[in-house]
Amino acid sequence: MATTTSHKSAKSAKKPEREKAERYEIRLSGSGGHGLILAGVMLAQAVGADPNMHVVQTQSYGPEARGGASRADVVISGKEIYYPKTMKLDLLLAFTQEACDKYFPDLKENGTLIVDSNLVTKVPTKKGFAFPFIRSAREQVGHSMVANVIALGAIAELTDIVNYDALAAVVRDRAPKGTEEKNLKALALGVELAKASKKQ
Numbered sequence: 001m002a003t004t005t006s007h008k009s010a011k012s013a014k015k016p017e018r019e020k021a022e023r024y025e026i027r028l029s030g031s032g033g034h035g036l037i038l039a040g041v042m043l044a045q046a047v048g049a050d051p052n053m054h055v056v057q058t059q060s061y062g063p064e065a066r067g068g069a070s071r072a073d074v075v076i077s078g079k080e081i082y083y084p085k086t087m088k089l090d091l092l093l094a095f096t097q098e099a100c101d102k103y104f105p106d107l108k109e110n111g112t113l114i115v116d117s118n119l120v121t122k123v124p125t126k127k128g129f130a131f132p133f134i135r136s137a138r139e140q141v142g143h144s145m146v147a148n149v150i151a152l153g154a155i156a157e158l159t160d161i162v163n164y165d166a167l168a169a170v171v172r173d174r175a176p177k178g179t180e181e182k183n184l185k186a187l188a189l190g191v192e193l194a195k196a197s198k199k200q
Helices: 036-048 097-106 133-141 144-158 164-174 180-199
Strands: 002-008 024-030 054-060 070-077 089-094 107-116 129-131
Touching: 024 036, 024 097, 024 144, 036 054, 036 070, 036 144, 036 164, 070 097, 089 097, 089 144, 097 107, 107 144, 129 144, 129 180, 133 144, 133 180, 144 164, 144 180, 164 180
Parallel strands: 024 089, 089 107, 107 129
Antiparallel strands: 002 054, 024 070, 054 070
């Protein structure tokens, strides 16, 4: 079963500082338990905080979300979105080899591939980014469940699709009570991992 959530932002008389009319399509993929559907919801909510942006987020449930390749899609545009489904991805996040193999063909030729370096060992392109999301969550934050938030931090740093402060606010609001600082630490860690990769 899939559900679609549309975040239609208010019209603004003020022109955006930079042109954001281009459609941008994202897929967050992995296995059940990776929290990627929640990550998609948080990303869409943070992008939708910009009054100049329109966002549609599609969630996948059912058998796909229980061990197989599951996914959450986010479509972003500076214009109204008339077709809510992804057509050709600009960014693919893959937490598992299965997800990478299954969804890489949907990525644009010049699209951005981001994978978990420990779980995706056969990367189909030399232009991708590989980060130890789950290992970093466990070893540096203390819980593997925040790997999805680390990935959001990396996406924020590697692209200009979402404002970091808006994303941090959403992460804080949606974090279970008592885990807010741990989740914000995870978000900041994702940014640092991405910054380090850009220096290499």
